[in-house]
Amino acid sequence: MDITTILFDLDGTLIDTNELIIASFQHTLSQHADREYSREEILNFIGPPLKDSFELVNPNEVDAMFTTYREHNLANHDDYVVIYPTVADTLKELKEKGLQLGIVTTKINATAWKGLKLTGIDSYFDVLIGLDDVQHAKPHPEPIVKALAKLGASASQTIMVGDNYHDVEAGKNAGTKTAGVAWAVKGRASLEAYKPDFMLEEMKDLLQIVGA
Structure with missing residues (x-):
């Protein structure tokens, strides 16, 4: 397969931010929601843009919730965030083989770069398309189309890798082409239902797929 470009989701795909996200939601909902939310309910908020999730909880306090969430998330970021196994070595090898790498995330850009720099993988990426760059978040194709345009890449020679159905659908x-990750916090079955072209047991499986 002639793959020249790989685009990655960030949270839950390259870096493990799940517990940080859950803790930030718990903190925010405790202040702004009219009831308690279970961990299972909060898992459903992972993936879409924050404001979409906050609209479902309390449409009158979306901006206030966003502020509360961001303050908690940034204050605790470095204590929680770690890189998934084999990610750094895989990215290094893909770059050495000449592949173009990009990030397509529903995070705002500054927070996304913060996670990339903390885990030491920021230098591997040629482009980052975050929430600041688009009108429509994943699963709309706009973020991926923008990333491909910036890279001068062809969709047919690209794999989009992610841990959420939004990534596969986008x-x-x-x-x-699409690849799901078996370590998705919602479970591999949640991704298999959307029929990605590949399912990665660990990130280094990408090397075999692209023939690196």
Whole structure:
């Protein structure tokens, strides 16, 4: 397979931010929601843009919730965030093989770069498309289309890798190949239902897929 470009989701795919996200939601909901939310309910908020989730909880306090969440998330970021196994070595090898690498995330850009720098993988990426760059977040194809345009890459020679159905759907909508990750916090079955082209047991499986 002639793959030249790989686009990655960030949270839950390259770096483990799940417990940070859950803790930030718990903190925010305790202040702004009218009831308690279970861990299972909060898991459903992982993936979409924050404001979409906050709209479902309390549409009158979306901006206040965003501020509360961001303050907690940034204050605790470095205590929680770690890189998943084999990610750094895989990215290094992919770059050495000449592949273009990009990030397509529903995070705002500054927070995304913070996680990349903390885990020491920021230098591997040629482009980052975050929430600041688009009108429509994943699963809309716009973020992937923008990343491909910046890279001068072809969708048919690209794989979109992610831990959420939004990533698989966005890739399909943009015409790329897609890969789910078996370590997704919602479980591999949640991704398999959307029929990605590949399922990665660990990140280094990408090397075999692209023939590196």
